[in-house]
Amino acid sequence: MKKKGLASLLCVTLFVTLISGCSSDANSDSDNKAGKGDNVVKLGLLAPLTGTNAEYGKGFEVAAEMAIEEINNAGGVNGKKLEIEVADSKGDQKESSDLARKFGDNDDIKAIIGDFASGSCMANAPIVDAAGIVQLSPTASNPDYASMSPYTFSIMGRQDGEAPFFAKYIVDKYLGKKKVGLIYINSDWGVSSIENFKMGAKEAGVEVVAEADYVQDEKDFSSLISKVQAASPEVVIIFDQGAVSQIINQIAQADWNVQVTALGPGTSQQIIDLAGENAEGLITSTPFFFDSENREQMDWKETFIKKAGFEPTVHPVVAYDSVYLIAEAIKMIGDGEITRDAIRDNLQKVKYEGLSGPIEFSEDGDIQRSYLICAVEDGKFVIKEGYDYAG
Structure with missing residues (x-):
């Protein structure tokens, strides 16, 4: 088994449980006596259902439920049904780690999907390593995360791929600009993102003329905006998921006419809903965009909207794929005992064509992705350049 480095954090929290995808008779006393556990494989899901990143956490929850329902309706995995317990990490590292520990201590939980933020996933790495349980994050993109333990995996792609792509x-290439100002969330993900952006910027001859950081749940960005504006950048890049619309609105309130871009939120409809006309012209990167000509993707999108009440970004798509990846790993066990280690060993070998594209893990347990360039035009995101633009 490969060796990876470890990190460690402790925490306290609240636990929200949702069980999905098991048949009604599976809950009866008679089935419990008959060994319900033999017919069910239980997973845990960590997601920020409340707080700044609640849109993404809710997307995780809905997409995971969709996958569980589909798998169970098709007969389950090797004749066994899947169940999922959902815990609200609130986007807080301590909260997430306490929940990860509870999942790890529960022998019925065979694998964990989540959390959303790289920082939370990295804080959980020593916990899941000690428990010997997979933590498959749909979205953690800090390049240091997946290598922290044999049990830590991610499928979003890495910031040492996307951030340099953004710069170059x-x-x-696309905007033809050379001076940028950076506004970023001071988190493991945010710091990793700007460090990798700067490496790409140096190679491209792009100058960072100003940078300003803020903490989770910050509301007033006026002083940061003034600081960056004073350096007269041609482009502002916002590195975050949850606060992007607030920063866009406050840039508009400052009457600052500057090209705004964002690395992190993908093509979030929430940005357009909250920023309105201020979001016009916003440019972002994403590894996935719904193709209106792809019937499977559009059907999935329509189902998601009905269940969630909002449009999906790449984030619920990779959460959906994560459930199927765990299911594939379980399927590969065959008639053998479904153990945490068996899931880990098989997950490392899985080659899967997901809704988000082909997935095959590196030795470290993550993947590399290609990126699209998208922009907001007439109140909606559109693709401006395809996956081959970096070629």
Whole structure:
């Protein structure tokens, strides 16, 4: 088994449980006596259902439920049904780690999907390592995360891929600009993102003329905006998921006419809903965009909207794929005992064509992705450049 480094954090929290995808008779006393556990494989899901990133956490929950329902309706995995327990991490590392520990201590939980933020996933790495349980994050993209333990995996792609792409192919090649200002969330993900952006910027001859950071749940960005504006950048890049619309609105309130871009939120409809006309012209990167000509993708999108009440980004798509990846790993066990280690060992070998594209893990347990360039035009996101633009 490969060796990876470890990190460690402790925490306290609240636990919300949702069980999905099991048949009604599976809950009866008679079935419990007959060994319900033999017919069910239980997973845990960590997601920020409340707080700044609640849109993404809710997307995780809905997408995971969709996958569980589909798998169970098709007969389950090797004749066994899947169940999922959903815990609200609130986007807080301590909260997430306490929940990860509870999942790890519960022998019925065979694998964990989540959390959303790289920082939470990295804080959980020593916990899941000690418990010997997979933590498959749909979205953690800090390049240091997946290598922390044999049990830590991610499928979003890595910031040492996307951040340099942003510098070289969005700022330099697509926009033709050379001076940028950075506004970023001071988190493990945010710091990793700007460090990797700067490496790409140096190679492209792009100058970072100003940078300003803020903490989770910050509301007033006026002083940060003034600081960056004073350096007269041609482009502002916002590195975050949850606060992007607030920063866009406050840039508009400052009457600052500057090209705004964002790395992190993908093509979030929430940005357009909350920023309105201020979001016009926003440019972002994403590894996935719903193709209106792809019937499977559009059917999935319509189902998601009905269940969630909002449009999906790439984030619920990779959460959906994560459930199927765990299911594939369980399927590969065959008639053998479904153990945490068996899931881990098989997950490392899985080659899967997901809704988000082909997935095959590196030795570290993550993947590399290609990126699209998208922009807000007439109140909606559109693709401006395809996956081959970086070629």
